[in-house]
Amino acid sequence: IDVFLARSLLEKLYLFQYPIRPASMTYDDVTHLSAKIKPKQQKVELEMAIDTLNPNYCRSKGEQIALNVDGTCTDETSTYSSKLMDKQTFCSSQAASNVSRYAAAVYKKGELHLTPLHGILQLRPSFTYLDKADAKHREREAANEGGDSSQDEAEDDVKQITVRFSRPETEQARQRRVQSYEFLQKRQAEEHWVHLHYYGLKDSRSEHERQYLFSQGHGLAENTELIKSPSEYLMMLMPPSVEEENDKPMAPSNVLSMAQLRTLPLADQIKILMKNVKVMPFANLMSLLGSGTDSTAVLRCIQQVAMLVQGNWVVKSDVLYPKDTSSPHSGVPAEVLCRGRDFVMWKFTQDRWVVRKEVAAVTKLCPEDVKDFLEHMSVARINKGWEFMLPYDEDFVKKHPDIVQRQHMLWMGIQAKLEKVYNLLKEHLTPKKQEAQSAHPLLVSGEQRVNMAKAKVKQNYGQLEKEFQKQKAEMKSNDTSAKMDVSNIRIKEEPVSDEEPMDTSVYEGMNNGIANGLHAEEDSMDSLNGHLPGGCVDRVAQELKAFVSSTFKKQFVLTLSELKRLFNLHLASLPPGHMLFSGISDKMLQDMVLDTGCKQILVPFPPQTAASPDELKVYALWEAGDTYDQHRQVLLEIFSKNYRVRRNVIQNQLSQECGEDLNKQEVDRVLKVSFCSIVGLIHLISKILM
DSSP states (O other): OOOEETTTTTTTTTEEEEEOOTTTTOTOOEEEEEEEETTTTTEEEEEOOTTSTTSSHHHHHHHHHHHHHHHOOOOTSSSSSTOOEEEEEEEEESSSSTTTEEEEEEEETTTEEEEEEEEEEEEEEHHHHHHHHHHHHHHHHHHHTTEEEEEGGGTTTTTOOOOOOOOOOOOOHHHHHHHHHHHHHHHHHHHHOEEOOOOOTTTEEEEOOOOOOGGOOOOOGGGGGGOOHHHHHHHHHSSOOOOOOOOOOOOTTTTTOOHHTTTSSSHHHHHHHHHHHSSOOOOHHHHHTTOOOOOHHHHHHHHHHEEEEEEEEEEEEHSSSSSTBBTTOOOOOOHHHHHHHHHHHHHHOOOOOOOOOHHHHHOOOOOOHHHHHHHHHEEEETTEEESSSSOHHHHHHOOOOHHHHHHHHHHHHHHHHHHHHHOOOOHHSOHHHHHHHHOOOOOOHHHHHHHHHHHHHHTTTHHHHHHHHHHHHHHOOOOOOGOOOOOGGOOOOTTSSOOOOOOGGGTOBBBBSSSTTTTOOOOOOOOOTTOHHHHHHHHHHHHHHHHHHHHHEEEEEEHHHHHHHHHHHHHSSSOTGGGGGHHHHHHHHHHHHHTTEEEOOOOOOOOOOOOOOOHHOOOEEEEOOTOOOOOHHHHHHHHTTTTTOOHHHHHHHHHHHHOOOHHHHHHHHHHHHHOOHHHHHHHHHHHOOO
């Protein structure tokens, strides 16, 4: 095949790569409404009509887009004058930087004619109309809200103006300015569009121009480039291998690639994530870092770039505003910006809400800088202020009390610096009570109630001590035989167990005629009077039995440690001087458990477990009086032989002992509906082994 090189369209021929066309648009017969080009940048914009009568065209969607872009009124500036999205704009980008080895080929009558390409342009849909719709939406929102709530009352009247005097530009500064992205964008914007006229595929002008794709002269003199020796042809066809470094496309500065991020050290990953996100719960941070990341190492690194605010991590100010930088709004140096942002972060450690006017009044910064601070970590609420954007992370606070305490000490140091710099008043340091109460609902656990009871007992210790001395004096005068010295009160030791007696020291100092916190022996119930009346002993036993019965009917399976904890909670709910304060020992509590129909389950825990002796003592309700007592007893016997049991073993054992052929679904139903004791036992075993 003879090959010819056509030169007529040299440096004029472009290849356009259109996207996959929708069913409502065909590029061969489509109407090109307009076309324009920037020759230096090789940038093209084409405006094409959309066939709105095509059955694949969604008319309602087209009307909605036109309404969002132009609104209800139509004028010369409207994008869609027909109130319907009837056109689409395509904008080009260069597909390859070097097109010298590409050519357009035409084959005709055994001849191949090649024309070198001057450029390859990929056309993509332009969505600038969406930006216009967003701008109109923001205008409507601003009109509805009437400004930024009540905080912008006087901010529009007074604006800070920074006056600067330009310095002579040095050669280095000029070179940096010329190479900057902003300067290049400005130069590209300055190039004027050249409007083009589009000719269709079947137009006579197109037919005429298409003839230039063929070589005009077939003489060898005009095709000297194609006259080569065999060795030269071979070299052109198989050039020596040269390792070409493909330029990787540069991502925009605000786009973060997770694949590239995970190639960095852990500290850099956390810093980049926090700098982009600004506020993040610890659980979300761990999910972004990927599986297998050590949480201890993450905690160590996160404290270097972020501070703890309401259980969430907020990026430090000096990370966002490095040294020797300044505000883009007011030109304030980074040191002042960091101080102002630290004040906003500290305010959110005190309260869920912050008022922008108050921040501006204290920091003396311009409204734009203050708004940037608040937008980093909060959300504006109309007529209320700015609310911290994330809920209080109670899980992190409970799991990491040492981190919380360390962060609290850091905030105390920051508060001291802010007090000196801003001369803070008491109203700035003390959070508002009403807002604090509405910010985060207080959840009081059983352990917290016990601590509250301890504090209350200590507060009333003096008054109770006086009552105790008064009652002792009355007893001495009424009954000299019952006289005894308070210093001779003995704390009874538990004779049958090596472990410590149950801790009821929470209630020391509370007294109503009975010395609380004393541990009685098996055969005696000694008190301050030497003994308790028989009726009182019976009432104490009845109260204790009622507590044990009701507890095991709810829980079914308990360790001695958990039972003692529940008993302490029960004591905290009783009024001072109740008969149960007479002193209940471990032995009495365990005997009462066995008397109420419970049995001790000797679970064979592994020897390497670090559980305490009280956690290894497991008690279960043996007879609950329901139809599943036999099944429950069989399962408890199984767990008394092994602490880890497979489901098929449970199913086979139930079938053998109970004489019932239970399938998997029935076993599941039994475990779910009636075997709360077994579920509780499994939970206790897993908790002890952990």
